[in-house]
Amino acid sequence: MPPAELPSEQRDFQEYARRWLAENAPPPPPERLPLMSIEVSSPALREYLGEWQGRCYEAGLVGADLPVEYGGGGHEGFQRIANREMSRAATPYLLNVVALNMAIPTILVHGTEEQKKRFIRPALSCEEIWCQGFSEPGAGSDMANQQTSAVRKGDKWIVNGHKVWTSLGHFAKWMILITRTSKEHKYDGLTYFLCPIEGHPGVTVKPLIKMTGERGFNEVLFEDVELDDSLRLDEVGKGWTVAMTTLTYERGAAEGAGGGGGNRQSEIDRMIALARESWKDGVRASDDPVTRDAIAQRAIVEQGMAQNVRRMRVPALCDHPMRLPLQMKLTGSEFAQQNARLGVGIAGVRSTLYTNDPEAPDAGHWPLSYMDSYGHTIAAGTNEIQRNILGERVLGLPKSK
Amino acid sequence: MTTKTPPRDFGFGEDEQMLRDLARRFLDENLPVERLRQLVAADSEAAYVRGERPGWDEGLWKQIVELGWTGLAVPEEQGGIGAKLVAIAALVEEVGRHALPSPLVATLCASHVLRAAGTAHAKAWLSRIAEGTAASLAITDARGSWDPSDTDVHASAGDALTLSGRACFVQDAFKCEAFVVSARRNGGTVLCVVPRDAEGLTLEQSRIHDLTRDQATLHFDGVRVSPGDLVAEDGAAALRAGWPAVLVTVAADLCGTSEWQLQTTVDYARERKQFDRQIGFFQAVKHPLVNGMIENDRARSILYHAACQIDEGEADAETAARMAKSAASDAGAFLSDRSVQLHGGIGFTWECDVHLFFKRSLHNQVLYGDAAYQRARIADHLIGPIGA
Numbered sequence: 001m002p003p004a005e006l007p008s009e010q011r012d013f014q015e016y017a018r019r020w021l022a023e024n025a026p027p028p029p030p031e032r033l034p035l036m037s038i039e040v041s042s043p044a045l046r047e048y049l050g051e052w053q054g055r056c057y058e059a060g061l062v063g064a065d066l067p068v069e070y071g072g073g074g075h076e077g078f079q080r081i082a083n084r085e086m087s088r089a090a091t092p093y094l095l096n097v098v099a100l101n102m103a104i105p106t107i108l109v110h111g112t113e114e115q116k117k118r119f120i121r122p123a124l125s126c127e128e129i130w131c132q133g134f135s136e137p138g139a140g141s142d143m144a145n146q147q148t149s150a151v152r153k154g155d156k157w158i159v160n161g162h163k164v165w166t167s168l169g170h171f172a173k174w175m176i177l178i179t180r181t182s183k184e185h186k187y188d189g190l191t192y193f194l195c196p197i198e199g200h201p202g203v204t205v206k207p208l209i210k211m212t213g214e215r216g217f218n219e220v221l222f223e224d225v226e227l228d229d230s231l232r233l234d235e236v237g238k239g240w241t242v243a244m245t246t247l248t249y250e251r252g253a254a255e256g257a258g259g260g261g262g263n264r265q266s267e268i269d270r271m272i273a274l275a276r277e278s279w280k281d282g283v284r285a286s287d288d289p290v291t292r293d294a295i296a297q298r299a300i301v302e303q304g305m306a307q308n309v310r311r312m313r314v315p316a317l318c319d320h321p322m323r324l325p326l327q328m329k330l331t332g333s334e335f336a337q338q339n340a341r342l343g344v345g346i347a348g349v350r351s352t353l354y355t356n357d358p359e360a361p362d363a364g365h366w367p368l369s370y371m372d373s374y375g376h377t378i379a380a381g382t383n384e385i386q387r388n389i390l391g392e393r394v395l396g397l398p399k400s401k
Numbered sequence: 402m403t404t405k406t407p408p409r410d411f412g413f414g415e416d417e418q419m420l421r422d423l424a425r426r427f428l429d430e431n432l433p434v435e436r437l438r439q440l441v442a443a444d445s446e447a448a449y450v451r452g453e454r455p456g457w458d459e460g461l462w463k464q465i466v467e468l469g470w471t472g473l474a475v476p477e478e479q480g481g482i483g484a485k486l487v488a489i490a491a492l493v494e495e496v497g498r499h500a501l502p503s504p505l506v507a508t509l510c511a512s513h514v515l516r517a518a519g520t521a522h523a524k525a526w527l528s529r530i531a532e533g534t535a536a537s538l539a540i541t542d543a544r545g546s547w548d549p550s551d552t553d554v555h556a557s558a559g560d561a562l563t564l565s566g567r568a569c570f571v572q573d574a575f576k577c578e579a580f581v582v583s584a585r586r587n588g589g590t591v592l593c594v595v596p597r598d599a600e601g602l603t604l605e606q607s608r609i610h611d612l613t614r615d616q617a618t619l620h621f622d623g624v625r626v627s628p629g630d631l632v633a634e635d636g637a638a639a640l641r642a643g644w645p646a647v648l649v650t651v652a653a654d655l656c657g658t659s660e661w662q663l664q665t666t667v668d669y670a671r672e673r674k675q676f677d678r679q680i681g682f683f684q685a686v687k688h689p690l691v692n693g694m695i696e697n698d699r700a701r702s703i704l705y706h707a708a709c710q711i712d713e714g715e716a717d718a719e720t721a722a723r724m725a726k727s728a729a730s731d732a733g734a735f736l737s738d739r740s741v742q743l744h745g746g747i748g749f750t751w752e753c754d755v756h757l758f759f760k761r762s763l764h765n766q767v768l769y770g771d772a773a774y775q776r777a778r779i780a781d782h783l784i785g786p787i788g789a
Binding site for chain 2: 313327395399
């Protein structure tokens with residue numbers, strides 16, 4: 001429910017968004033949707049989800065708070081309402097998440113006027129999908145160890161290298177790309193580009209297959225790829241600073257400028273439903289005190305995360321401005337992992353069944369999302385690195401490097 | 402149909418912040434940890450060998466009464482401050498962060514229950530509390546049951562109410578002048594207030610670990626209760642109604658001690674060198690401290706939420722309060738553990754301050770139900786009772 005003190009135009013917008021979503025609910029997807037948009041790999045789903053995001057954009061539910069001249073709605077405080085209403089209506093998620101949560105906010109902070117005018121609108125409407133080129137085989141947690149090189153040649157740059165774990169790379173028109181332009185300085189030798197992917201000479205996208213057997217992310221190879229200097233984002237040697245902006249948005253420390261999208265169901269409710277129909281040695285799992293204790297623990301962690309988000313906006317109750325924001329990626333990914341693990345435990349021997357076995361509880365959701373959860377405890381800076389960052393930046397402990 | 406929306410800021414506005422900041426300054430000034438140590442731990446044999454009650458600063462308590470803090474949870478109509486519970490929680494966090502020995506937390510808990518009782522007699526006692534009378538709950542039987550209808554005190558039937566039996570685990574009893582007592586009568590329970598000097602009432606000191614409080618068993622031997630001191634005919638209902646605020650208050654004290662443990666251990670990890678490095682450099686030290694911070698932030702955020710739910714009269718406040726107590730107890734247990742371990746050898750000694758907070762935290766972790774107990778009640782609410 002909206003806070004009672006919402007200004008009237010925001011109340012009107014909420015009413016509008018709710019009505020629009022009720023009247024324009026999309027048809028069911030042509031096949032089972034993966035847990036998250038970054039795992040979408042089939043062209044049919046790309047078509048379906050792309051069209052849905054385009055319609056939401058036309059309706060003003062995407063990019064609502066962005067400036068009008070870049071294709072946004074030019075409002076203030078509307079996006080949060082639109083996101084909430086999309087969640088509430090349980091509509092499919094928005095597909096172009098790398099664009100919405102990373103590329104657009106970064107371009108807004110660091111881009112030229114031309115770049116903002118060129119890139120933001122087609123990203124919002126999902127005409128152009130974006131992917132992220134940060135991780136490399138030798139640059140995971142140690143992200144500044146970038147080896148992909150960009151060498152200046154007149155007003156062009158020549159890129160050579162290898163990026164990995166590239167979600168949505170197989171659909172992407174563009175990539176936010178970090179390259180090394182100088183070997184002399186680890187951090188100040190990096191430069192950030194907006195790099196064309198689909199059909200661009202020298203770029204090869206190959207699928208990587210995850211431990212679950214699913215596709216969804218890729219490796220991207222660059223062989224003498226030519227980039228125009230107008231595709232450089234911010235100054236040469238400023239790539240680390242620009243990447244930090246991107247990561248701040250990726251890790252949820254800042255509010256996504258574009259808007260995320262919905263379909264979030266309480267995992268706790270699903271878990272309780274599972275426990276009611278699972279058995280432990282002749283006793284319903286929902287009557288087993290150990291299982292009940294574990295479910296209550298999950299509910300407490302869930303409540304804690306929700307109230308952390310609320311507290312983040314009350315500076316008087318936050319001792320350090322980054323203390324809560326920097327916890328979000330860590331707590332969110334571990335919450336999902338522990339929930340899935342508990343679900344596997346509750347399902348017992350039935351958790352052995354894969355998604356294509358008709359007897360699998362919740363269509364095999366629990367073991368699959370348990371395995372998938374490692375993607376999130378590893379991606380965007382492993383949770384070990386997150387703990388270093390929190391220890392150093394918030395608690396002031398000595399730096400690891 | 403209108404659903405009320407909780408305030409986004411937990412109701413923690415300028416007035417609430419002023420009160421919290423004042424408490425922080427006041428306690429920083431008047432109870433630095435050296436002063437606390439001098440009060441309660443000057444002599445390691447005093448409490449544990451000779452059985453003396455640890456000291457407390459009565460002069461400081463007089464100042465606290467003058468600041469009006471005994472009336473924090475007393476409505477303005479009864480002469481109190483009538484502060485929001487979210488403000489009280491933030492203030493009690495400061496109390497915990499300084500491990501203040503005083504009857505303040507006990508008095509706040511007693512006030513919450515009297516307020517929930519809501520009768521004219523309860524209001525009369527609230528007025529006295531606002532004027533500075535310290536009070537404590539005497540509601541627990543010898544088995545330590547938290548069921549509001551369990552008590553070992555029996556009230557005689559008939560017009561003249563007399564009490565016999567005992568109430569155990571009464572917090573800071575020796576610092577209080579009145580007790581809110583639950584007593585069995587005619588198959589139910591009543592709630593009455595008994596002054597400390599009532600004839601037939603004796604206090605038996607419990608020998609406890611925590612040096613920042615006292616605890617007692619109250620023995621009632623035909624204690625006469627004057628009709629004006631019967632504050633609730635349905636004592637269990639009053640206790641149940643006031644219970645969420647009681648849990649929030651103790652959880653707030655825990656969050657405060659946990660925050661002290663976190664910051665103090667972080668300071669030590671930045672100072673102490675081994676292998677030519679500050680020990681906080683090592684991830685085996687750094688990461689547990691971060692985990693402790695995450696746990697205490699979870700507890701604190703749920704604490705403000707629960708307090709706000711109670712302030713707003715939300716039906717689900719009890720579950721939120723149990724979540725706060727559970728999370729705060731777990732965070733307290735974890736940070737207590739790491740605060741000793743990461744201080745190394747010195748952390749194991751009497752001369753290091755960490756044991757003072759360790760013991761206060763340990764006491765509060767189990768008081769009014771530990772983390773697992775709260776989760777069992779939360780599960781009853783979320784899943785339904787076992788076998789239903």
